[in-house]
Amino acid sequence: MDEKHMIGGLAWNQQRTNSRSKLWIIIPSILSFLYILFRGWWSILPSTNETSFLKFNRERINWEPCGDFEASPLECSSIHVPMDQFDLQNSGNRTFTIPLVRMRGSNATQNLLLNPGGPGASGFQFLYNRGKQLKAVVGEGYHLLSFDPRGVNSSTPTASCYPDDRTRQKLAHVRSLDVLGDSPEVYAWAQNFFRACSDTMGEHAMYLNTPQTAADMNSILDALGQEDMIYWGFSYGSLLGQTYAGLFPERSKRVIIDGVVNQFEWYEGLFEAQSLIDTDTVLDGFFEECINAGADTCTLASLATSKEKLRNTVLSYIHMLQQQPIGVYINNSVYGLLDYEKVWYNGFLEALYKPSIWSTLADNMYKLIQGNATNAFLEYANKEIRDWRHEANEFITLNDGISGPEHWPQDRQTFLENITPLFNHSLFSPVQSKIYYMRQHWNIPKTHSYVPRKGVKTTHPMLILSTTYDPVCPLIAAWSANEAFEGSQVIEVKGYGHCSVALPSVCVAKYVREFLYGGKLPDTYTQCEVDSSYFHRLNKSRQLPAYKHFEDAEEARIHLAQVLLARNWDFALGK
Structure with missing residues (x-):
């Protein structure tokens, strides 16, 4: 195959992969939407087939089959909750609909x-995509249940600042990664x-917060019909778990928080x-582990x-992209620019969450520095x-937090002077620039009174x-929750990545x-070793094998499930 056809094939395969990726994102949303639509339509018809519903002892809701994932059947239901869980009179007849999947x-x-x-990640998508692997880790002794929290995905009303997707695509984007140049x-x-958020959501806007979701x-x-809370929350889900336990300690019997958000800093x-x-x-761990692995395994080494030296080499090259992006031409429908922001944030930042893609990042960067930008462009552009x-x-x-004119100066220059020191924490700090400006102008009234406290005694x-080393939820935050x-007790996974499922x-x-x-x-405080190395030879499909052999069959099954979780977990990234 000549180079032209080979590159064209690469582009087609990448487009096909991107299409599949988008499809797997959309399918759970479609399923949950169709379920709610069907349920509403069905409710106005005469009851002719009671067996279409699943009813279980003690439960006050009906379930309906809503798809299978790799031979694991899913069932769906929904509940209506008061708009204001803490003031039912204020809610009146206004509600949120919360879809459930199990x-x-x-x-x-x-x-x-x-x-x-997230906040904002879909429980439907989560269980549909990762349920089978989580079930292997947890075992058969629990039903796995997730939900779209109020405002999220197919819950209604859905949190929106735009009347439709077309308007969102037109108005939602703003450049913010150049801290000084993009400030105006x-x-x-x-x-x-x-203003758009307030106008679009109306009164419901005030009740989209974590304490309401906890309730x-x-x-x-x-x-x-279950008295005790049994819960596992990841990333922002750790904040939801802490908030629930703070508000309802008497029902908090088995709460796991994973990849911990510091609730005191959040609120x-x-x-x-x-x-x-x-x-x-x-x-730095990425570069160190690459050197330790050697060039046979990590080409970048x-x-x-x-x-x-490797860090300096790579960062110097990325700095060059700030001065001069690369034009990449695959064919007359696949071409464009590969610039600093795309490589730095779409490539490196995502990889810091997921060490399972470090080998791919290293391979793409090696080829890019050698003058072949095709893989990096297809992957990140x-x-x-x-x-x-x-x-x-x-x-x-x-x-949830401290936002609005009461807490932030409203003139741009004073505000910029206040937030500029915050960008010294990390080379990736500019990714947070936009949320600071949102905080400055946000003026929707705060309707919750939750204040984190220390020494909370839960049922268990x-x-x-x-x-x-977690790139967005540092270990120090776990100690704040421990206090x-x-x-409570902390278990530390001795490695890099976001949440324990990263490894x-x-x-x-x-x-x-x-x-x-x-x-x-x-x-006492406990550390767990990781059952993998960070860099591996990629096979022809650029996938990694299982990492370790276990004699015990159940341990081997758990290990394989964890490998798949680490490889395919969809963390909530945004900028």
Whole structure:
């Protein structure tokens, strides 16, 4: 095959891969939407086939089959919750609809509630894509249940600052990654953004916050006829778990938080300022592990003899892209620019979350520095990091914390002087620029009164999971949660990445099972080793194999599930 046809084939394969990726993102949303639509239509018809509904003991809701994922059937339902969980009179007849999705365990009598993070990530998408692997880790003793929180995905009303997707595509984008140069534009854009959010959502806008979602989880439990909260929350889901445990400690029987958000900084300070304190350490870990692996496994290692020299080589090249982007031409329908922002944020930042793609990043960067930009362009130039088609992330983040004119100077120059020091925490700090301007102008009234506190005694102590170096939820935040919840215990996964699922560790899985089934926690702070190395030879399909052999069949099954979770987990990235 000649080079022209080979490159054309690469482009076609990449387009096909991107199409499949978008399809897997869209399918869960379509399923949940169709379920709600069908349920509403069905309710106005005479009841002619009661067996189409699934009804279980103690539960106050009906379920309906809503698809299969790799031979694992899913069932769906929904509940209506008050607009204001803490003031029913204020709610009147105004509600949110919360869709539920469940994968049943063969030996289960209780439900494990799951939240994938965000805020704004879909529980439907989460369980549809990752349910089978999570089930292998958890075992058959729990039903896995997730949901689209209020404002998210197919919940109604959905959090939105735009009347339709076409308007969103037209108006949502603003340049913000050049902290000084983009300041005038993003400052003006944020004023319009706040007004659009308020106008589009109306009164419901005030009740899109984490304490309300925590109370919604009680409504879910009540609908299930389940008294005790059994929960595993990842990333922002760790904040939701802490908020729930702070508000309802008497129902918090088995709460796992994973990849921990500092709730004190989230509600009372500036979460973003702390969140990136270990990000550059993870970047340094990428270069160190590459050098340790050697050029036979990490091609990038052939460019330097030490991690410091490799770091300088790569960062110098990326700096050159700031001065001069590269024009890449594949064919007359696939071409464009490969610039600094695309490589740095679409490539490096995402890889810091997921060490399972470090080999691919290193391979792409080696070829790019050698003058072949094709792989990097196809991988990073047009990557859609997040396409949620709603603004739940912004509503919840800004409604939870300290936002608006009461807390921030309103003239641009003074505000810029105040936030400029915050960009010194990490080389990636500019990714947070836009949210600061949103905070400045956000003027939707705050309707929750939740204040985190220390020494909370839950029904059973909490399990806290974290990696040693998490790029967005540093280990120090896990210690803040440990201090907040009496008797809780921290397990540290000795490695890099976001949440314990970023790296395979059967050690962690065993502790999770012991906690869920018997309430057992380690006697003291505990570290777990990782069952993998960071760099591997890529096969022809650029995929990684399982990392380690286990004699025990169950351990081998858990390990394979963890490998797949680490490889395919969809973290909530955005900029």
